[in-house]
Amino acid sequence: MILISLIFMNVFAITVSLLIIVADKVMSNYGSCKIIINDDKEFEVNGGTSLLRVLFERKYFIPSACGGKGTCGYCKLKVTDGGGPALPTEKLILSPREMSSGMRMACQLKVKNDLKIEIPSEYLEIQEYIGEISVSESVTSDINRIRIRLTDPKTIKYKPGQYVQIKVVTDEGTDFRAYSMASNPNRTDEIELNVKRIPDGIGSTYIHSLKVGDPIEFSGPYGDFYLQKTHRKIVCVAGGVGLAPLKSIVQYWKDNERHRRIELYYGARTIKDLYDHEFFEELARENENFLYIPGLSDPDEKWTGETGFIHQILERKMTEGENSEAYLCGPPIMIDAVMGVLDKGSISDDRIWFDKF
Amino acid sequence: MNFIVIILSAILTSNIALTFFLGMCPFITISKKLDVAIGMGIAVTFVMTITAAANWIVYYLVLIPLGLEYLQFLVFIINIAAIVQILEIFIDHYFPPLYHAFGIFLPLITVNCAILGISLFMVLRSQPFIESVVFSFGSGIGWLLAIITMGALRKKLIFSKPLADFGDAGITAIIAGVMALGFIGFTGVV
Structure with missing residues (x-):
């Protein structure tokens, strides 16, 4: 009995696989297709797989979080020639403006003919x-x-x-x-x-x-969480180890953007959890354009600075938000709380960048 | 007459999406856009009919004579996956416009539980071949009807932001529940 079922399953599985292989060989052969990137580089590939996979094999790293299922929309690229109209699955993610400008999702677009595509320079890096x-x-x-x-x-x-x-x-x-x-x-x-x-x-x-x-x-x-080239005031809010990317922003500001005003709100639990505290304190002493406000949610008696959660401190301390942009990095619950405060302080969502972890 | 009863009951009184809540994942995500929802619904109907026919043949002509009914789950799943794969390649090659309209959904359907569910219901009901095909076609139409209705309702939803805290999927699930209640009203029609 077990033998029959084993034999049957094997025969069945092999037959089915053979059928698929034959169908794939006969019908899904698109020959060699040329892919031209940014009117500059070009290479030939065998058609039949998705553009995302083809690019990945050639070491062009296009961001993708969902593994090519067509749900995250990170792999958007501009296809200037050969892509055809957008597929129904792309319509769920792409906006009408993106579709009319030729944006496609690389994971959904199957390479069947020569393609001309544009890859943003930051991806090439x-x-x-x-x-x-x-x-x-x-x-x-x-x-x-x-x-x-x-x-x-x-x-x-x-x-x-x-x-x-x-x-x-x-x-x-x-x-x-x-x-x-x-x-x-x-x-x-x-x-x-x-x-x-x-x-x-x-x-x-x-x-x-x-x-x-x-x-x-x-x-x-x-990542698209990075300091924008504007003239607005910079408001940075960090929670714990979320300080890392904001420290990069502050150091870059010091060298290149010192005419802009910058504020760093840095929340931690206890004094022992604050790091690079002296670095920022010294920077604040040397530059009047830099305001450094550390805050502890669980302070000891020696602490003389701000206390409470960082969004409460921000609410107390923040001045006008009209001409500001904000960069937030920390745990999701902190980001959500800070977003609420910024909303009241009139920094709109399109001027807020955040990195939740 | 008998076929009409089977089709009506598959569409209305035992709607696969709204009374059995099968195939919920695409039902909730794809219904966001009405035209896309129609394409998905047609693809599901098409695949449901074909796979039910294929599974009927395998079940009654191979599994039962060999006494291997207990392998039905494995065999049905492999059968569905293979048929969907081959269909996708076939449509893509010979009917590009058709592929463009709904072929892209075929890989998504491979693991759709509504498709497997219909094949298993078919075995439970032990219907003859033609009835089984008609029943699965009707079930597909029922799923199509449900997703089109949902797509149309969600089009309205854009203009009235109800209960933002539920999020998009949450409100869709609630609407599906209300629709299911509405479909109870069809009980006794056939």
């Missing part, structure tokens, strides 16, 4: 990097400062606030975890990460276990 740990020190009881000196390629270009994906090596294989860069983008040979240890978290456990001199691999830079 995404690369794989190999580096070496140059600093690994603990800055609070659970946060480590990691510096990675780049060995191949030797420099990286990124915008203040962007993140990298660290290749995490465990016994079970490799995985990727995202960490914001806390370093000054003007320094291109080294990046800094601030990594909080999460019990049983594979990324933070791996990174905390690395010692100076150990090799580490990552790809980047990713």
Whole structure:
């Protein structure tokens, strides 16, 4: 009885697979298709797979969070020639304006003929990097400062606030975890990460276990959370280790944008959880355009600064929001609370950028 | 007469989406846009009919003679997945406009529980071949009707922001519940 069922299932599965393979070979053969990127580079591929996959195989890293299911909409690209009209699945994600300008979702568009596409320059800058740990020190009881000196390629270009994906090596294989860069983008040979240890978290456990001199691999830079080129006042709100990308923004501001006013609201639990406190205090003493307001939700008697949750402090301290833009990084509940305060302080949603983790 | 009764009961009194709540994932996500919802509904109807016919043949002509009825779940799932794959390749190659209208949904349907559900209902009801095909076609039409209705209701919803805190999917699920209550009214029609 068991034998019959085993034989039957095998025969059945093999027949079905053969049918699919034959159908695929006969009907889904589109020959070689040419893909032209930004009117500059071009290469040939065998048609039949999605544009996203084709680009990924050629090491063009297009952001994608849903794994090509067509739900996140991150892989939007402009197709200037050969794409045809948008598919119904894309209509759910793309706005009418995007569709009329030729935007397509790379995961849904199957390569069947020659395509001309435009990839934004920041995506082209995404690369794989190999580096070496140059600093690994603990800055609070659970946060480590990691510096990675780049060995191949030797420099990286990124915008203040962007993140990298660290290749995490465990016994079970490799995985990727995202960490914001806390370093000054003007320094291109080294990046800094601030990594909080999460019990049983594979990324933070791996990174905390690395010692100076150990090799580490990552790809980047990713993300649209970065300092915008405007003349508005900058309001930064950080919760805990969410300080990392905002520290990058503050350092970039110091070198390049010092004419703008900038405020940093930094919330932590206790005095021991504040890191880089002296750095920001000194910066605030030297620059009258920089306002630094740290706040503790669980202070001891010695603390003379602000107390409460960071959104309450922001509500008390924030001045006019008319000509401001805000950058928030922290846990989701903090972001939501701060968004509510900013809403009242008349910073509209289109001038708020945030990074929830 | 008998066929009309089967079709009406599949569409109205035992609507696959609203009385059995099968195929909810595309029902909630795809109903966001009416024209897309129609394409998805047609694709589901089409696949439901074809897979039910194929599964009937495999079940009654292969599984029962071999005494392997207990393999029905595995066999039906593989059968559906294979048929959907081949259909997608076939339509894409020979009927590009048709592929453009609803072929893109076919991969999404592979794991749609409404499709598998209909094949299993078919076995439970032990109907003859033609009746089974008619029943599954009717069920597909019922799902199409449900998603079109939902798509149309959600079009209205854009202009009246009810209960923003529920979110889009939440309010859709509530509407589906109210629609299901409405469909109870059809009980006794056939």
